[in-house]
Amino acid sequence: MTVISVPTDFNAEDLYVDLRPIVGHALFLKCEGFNFAGSIKLKAATEMVAAAEWNGILKPGSVLVESSSGNLGVALSILAASKGYGFLCVTDARCNLSARRFMEAMGGQVHIIAEPAAEGGLLGARIAHVRALCAADDRYVWLNQYTNGDNWKAHYRTTAPAIARRFPRLDVLFVGAGTTGTLMGCARYFRELHRQVRVVAVDSVGSVTFGGEPGRRMIPGLGTSVRPALLDESYVDDLVFVEEADTVRACHRLARRGFLFGGSTGTVVSGAVKWLARHEGQDLTAVAIAPDLGERYLDTIYQTNWLHALYGEDVLDPDELAADLRSV
Template sequence: MQNIVSPPNRTSHYGLARGRGQLDPQIPASRLVTRLKLLRNTLRPTPHVQLAVKGMNLFAKLEYVNPVGSIKDRAAYWILTRAAERGEICEQTTVIESSSGNFAAALAAFTRLVGLRFIPVIDPNISGAYESFLRRICPTVVKVEDRDDTGGFLKSRLQKVKELCATIPNAYWTNQYGNLDAMEAHYELTATEICADFDSLDYVFIGVSTAGTIAGVSRRLKEHYPNVRVIAVDAEGSAIFGGAPRKRHIPGVGSSIVPPLLSHARIDDIVLISER
């Protein structure tokens, strides 16, 4: 399966345009941009470690060594920085996002460091450690409890984001599901590191949820290694590749919607994994 890139669209198919903060003419936009760009120094290249598997050279990229602990740190940094550069957020902005954990943690840490407000929208599947972390550093945490029509919580979280954006002044939805900056983060950062470390690649396996990682990485790797095969790894019970959505238990892999960023990914095959 190979998806061809569609024209850029900065509004998701849920009708949720990203929030736009109004810049205060008395506060130079460059001040927020400068603070955000300083965070770039924390995003060091993550290591590739060879795994002991007979008959092949198999490597794992250790994204947990990112500063807040996951690959989502890259997208959080990139989205905030690009939004500030375009004047879409300012020091009065309240950032809002739906997340099962990793992306919310990254946004919470980075917004706190640069002085922005952040409201994460979470659900009962979030790990206790992440929820505790968010409640310690975010003045407001919104937790949805009602399941949606798929048996999950994602659509309920997105509806809550829509309500918050409609009622909070200067709200900005980072939209990890459809924001092209999320894809660009992995094209410019994650995939660039892979290309620097390997002369050739035959296969790359990438877990899929919001599809930002696989969209950005697949496009860069296909340019650098024309014969590489990109394998999407999804969970059983996920709706991303056309399956019927059902209740899942592991956050961060799979989705109960088809994320808009998936249309930008260049995928050769799909592997479904069981949670059991």
């Protein structure tokens, strides 16, 4: 029996889905959504808050403020509620309604930015709004997930060692790139461990993280419109870009097998399958990190009208969905 007193005491660290029957490759999906925040972001939030408390930045009466597309905001709202801090999330219209309602249920506030900045898009505008809030009221504490080293340290200390323990002969690790905290923490760990693990970053088409052209991105989570300060490309061995339509198809194909995952996970799985298909014939053991679950995407990725309006009526071709992920 597991008994906890605070929400951060529970996280299913060692849960993997064997995707070989679905994708035809030795690919294991590390599920990071089975905690009270529903995503991997609870790890980074916990590490950043603990460091801020240790350094005396967070104290009674503080109000946490953060720019987030959803999942980190949810995680911070849980921590703020459990520790007695205020919380304000600055986001934009791409943030799922369920995530916004979750943060409000925890007692947090949500500010939605509608107009993109001339440089940096909606993310740039969100960050500018956070800076203005902090300048106007010294109660606000911005942990800044985009530059905070405790973001990647959370995964250096937890996520990567957990994978190494379960897969001592791991060949390749697929990690989605958002703030790049998970990516950098895992990549640094395996590089310093002197193991021949190839770290492959998975990014969304339209993201500028790795120098790509900015473009429309409607699915929150992975990708950025401002290059993350945490990113050090020297730790990344390979890179895969995924179209949002492929993210949608991957999510629906997994759902047809009973696994309801979120958009970030669909992107990572799609990218992993594409990469493994290009390396067919090699006897590789591969792990992909699934950052989130799918419940918060029921009104978007899993809603037909939303999909058809953005990606066309053929985005979910019935014949394709009847096939497995080998066709991704």
